[in-house]
Amino acid sequence: MPSAPAPALGLDFGTTNSVAAIAGADGQSRLVELEGKPATGAVFRSALCFWHDDGPRGGLAHEAGPWAIAEYLEFPADSRFIQSFKSVAASTAFEHATVFEKRFRFEDLGRMFLDRMVAHAGGALDARPARIVVGRPVEYVGARPDAALARQRYDLMFEAFGTEIHYVFEPLGAAFSYASRLTEPATILVADFGGGTSDFSVVRIAAPGAARRCEPLGSAGIGIAGDRFDYRIVDRLVLPLLGKGGTYRSFDKLLEIPRGWFADFADWSRLALMRNRKTLDALGRLQRTATDGDAIGRMIAVIENELGYALYDAVGATKRALSSDTQAEFRFAGGGLDIAADVTRADFEGWIAEDLARIEATVDEALTRAGVAPGAIDRVFLTGGSSLIPAIRRIFQTRFGDARIATGGELTSIAHGLALIGQEPDVGAWAA
Template sequence: MTSAPDDISIGIDFGTTNTVIALAGPEGAAEALHFTQNGVVHRTYNSALCFWEDHQGAGTQLRMEGGPWAVEQFLVGSAAHRFIQSFKTFAASPSFAQTRIFRQNFRFEDLLSAFLRSLLRHADRPLSFDAGKIVIGRPVRFAGASPDEALAMKRYRTSFGRLGVEHGHYVYEPVGAAFFYARQIKEDATILVADFGGGTSDFSVMRFERHDGRIQATPLGHSGIGIAGDAFDYRIIDRVVSPRLGKGSDYVSFGKRLAIPNGYYANFARWNQLAMMKSNGDLKELIELERSAVDPAALQKLIDIVENDLGFALYRSVSAAKVALSSADQADFRFRQDGIDIEETIARADFEDWIADDVARIAETVDEALAKAGLGAHEIDKVFLTGGSSFIPAIWRVFGERFGEDRLMTGDQFESIAYGLALIGRAERPEDWAMRN
């Protein structure tokens, strides 16, 4: 793509697990921004940050890396560090005011703007967010039990504003995917787009019509739920890992046996919460509990995971097992790190039983989108599924049973949203696609 910076549209898909930036020029094609690390070209940028202190002479400087470079620093760095992932799930949380990293306080806006600056710094081509048209994806429903949408959007606008975005268009993420997919259709169609991210699952029903060679779209209904890839990860953690870390065991206090509080293990439901246990007092409490635990060795493993920042390594082991279960009847879970050794064979039937309630709630949310659109399943022409969790057989069956296998389509699992957002920026009136304030 050879367009000048002010002649491109930039689509930004800031995800819970990965972030994708796409660029679209006047020729009508979109491409992902690349990041080259140690000779390896990445088309996605891990939504992660790593902080550490650099001691130079008598002074100390706080250093930070993002994306694959944050992962590299976390895995090979020798200095004390703070690794943060999945921080998008904090966006709509009023209870998250700030987090302390070494001796500095960071609000959500500080984390997101720092992350975006690292992304621009490592991009394979010079890019500025204050040039061209900017279209930013957002969930239909933000993650969290009681998400504050107004707060999340204020934080988004502040973060992007720090990088020069004054008039960005904020578009529902599945609408971006729908726009990307709709360019492939030759006839008028009503499409349901299902976007499965790390923190949320979003659904949009859109009517696409062609007039004078141009695609026109009418949004008919949207719905979303804070259940997605991270929730499925947690089910594996809860059934396979947490019992080996002391969940369900007791400690002794004043001669009485009491259960180890489950709240510590609930932090595994959001990977970002696990990272915060060092600073919110949980780690200190666990160390105290270990002294009176009936099974101190098990609780010590949990302490080691938190204290030694093993959450990311655990995340990779869980993710590998989950991916394997999408194509096999069983998968071997293995986590070996710093003296912790957990192995278990997981049957797909068991995994589907563990996530059954989650899948049922997702199915209800799909029905909610249809109800808001005033349509029955038989009136949907095509269903476009995107996101890694769409490969889970139990998820695929939700749509196959409602709409028929012949109407299900899938595309690029990681880039379709960003592509669609960038292409919306090239539309005659991109504001028509943006969310209504």
């Protein structure tokens, strides 16, 4: 009689959201629900908030997840809010984040984040299984991502979290979750659209009861996803009002304001950290020489008043509305800005057209690596929050037909499947 599978923890550490699941001796994977107000089920926002407090050692307190958001919204001027810090995991340019007077490395932020996730899990994560499976993107975000550096930082982040840690491509976790719903053999393409990356895996699934249920055939990924789509909206509707495309005077020359000033608005992990004296002093000097000083003043106000969260919350609301309606209103007020603009789905799809083309090319790459033709794909499983964008879904409808597309568990399928992979006799066969 075969032995019962060992308990395993699956952890989807995402750019926007993180989810944990535990698979027990019965072979079933169950999501870890967070407890207490303002918990949002099993979904734990990948965010941190810091503020001064005499109680904690070092005088700096912190929270994570929806509790970080609640703390920030209550005291925005006296706190520092960091979101999507996973996006710098593979960046050689990122050494540390300066929060008030302290510096934190990526692994420091990660450990604090995990500690608070455990604290809000109602005891479900206190006695963690020895075997832990952590999801990782197929390709990390960034111009020249260093996968070895990301692995080093992940190892330090998770070193106190378990004794046996494995890293598995995130779409493979989703594939294993989807396989638990199938009753017959199939070759599937999993498309995982997160906040930072879009990842694709082709997996051959055997009939239930097979010695090896799933076999990964090939994967590909690209650092384009929900955060990039958000930035396209900001770039079109907000940044021109903050000085982008404007000019400043240098001696007797009129020069374009360097685009680098606006790059941080594409990334939550950098935008929230622009509120420091060095950056604000430099912006003050730019404002005095800019042709439109008021525009630079508005940018300073957005940074000083910690309006980044409110800005991207408005962007997210518009993007979600365009997933169900053909037109939506973008509305943002604060820091001297008051923007109300109608945005059509066609506008938005035009802004992200280049991104969609690169995503589609990455789908081709995954199929090529797997050695599988599009016609041999029996099912396409779409997961991740950005999979709900109609233009994303249309890529797969056009290629594979609507009948072959399946969805579900957009925010939780990866963690659910990672825990199941953790019960496999040879987890190393899945490891990235």
